[in-house]
Amino acid sequence: MAAHTLRGLYGPRPGLALLCARFSQWSGTEYRSSHSLDKLYPPRQDGTATRATVRGGGGGKRKTARDDVPCPFLADRLTVSYSRSSGPGGQNVNKVNSKAEVRFHLASADWIPEAVRQKMALMHRNKINQAGELIVTSQESRYQMRNLAICLEKIRTMVTEAIEKPKVVSKETTQKLLERVEKMNRERLRQKKIHSTIKQSRKADFD
Template sequence: MPAFKSDQSLDKLYPKSNTTSSTDTTPAKPSTAQQFTGHIPIDKLEISYCRSSGPGGQHVNTTNTKVTVQLHLQSADWIPHETKLRLQELHKNSINKEGFWMIRSDKTRIQMMNVADCMDKIRCYITEASKPLYTPSIETLEKIRLNRERAAIRRLEQKRIRSVTKSSRRSVD
């Protein structure tokens, strides 16, 4: 006989994820980490909860569902050094004076879902920062330069045509 599963079961919320083991017991890598593996050690984070804003009536006024995750970038030995520098560059507005990177979420009314959303944000930001910067080839730069020149010539030609049209409307006295 099949067991009852609610609409909020993990299988329905995250259909493509592996729900057999939600915690990773592997230790964090030392500071010589070459690549981000996707594992975020929870014990290196400071998680705080507060009241969320927005609609929800009395429920919002009584529960702490908004999540703020603080991550000290300099002491995060599981993030490669180059990625840390890029993160500091990309997210400088969300890093405070003490060097803590603040990630907030009040997307849902469920506290644990907001924690998971913060973890997902951290994972996505680190993955994005670890990608190499795009450097266009010489051919691509030449194409861009030619397109800009053609656009400028076209624009000036359109201005001349418009000028001739307007000057032909003037009365000749």
């Protein structure tokens, strides 16, 4: 079921190529920055995109979605905007609109199965505004296109987490957890009794 859902959600779509063409800072030229989407998300033969490692402004690797889930986004379904980043950064922060914001109406996002949309609405209700739009932002990098790629990665991670089914805990594991909790409670009560005895002995010595 999960595999069928993934195939339906992430089937061959021209979304990445459209998004790269629409939001490229060098549209109409042959030059492509190392931070452009077509390099962060190299296209595959089936028209989808595989993910290169997306790094934040600090240089560390981000937690990303599974490698076998291609980029599903359609340019005409997303609203992308840029603004000034907050925090330290000198002239780059004050003069460059490097912060990226991506939003889309979750309830009408028919490229995501309805059951997954409902789960995403519960898991990320603090990121949904009154208009029903799911909003994701990034200002981790100095580069506008890299922040856009991070936003897309966040959305894809949300979708992947909503698709995955919760792990079923076996009876043996449940029993071990209960025994561990009971043992911890017994030890806590023992330490509490020892502490109470010490306090009583100090009070008796004082009297």
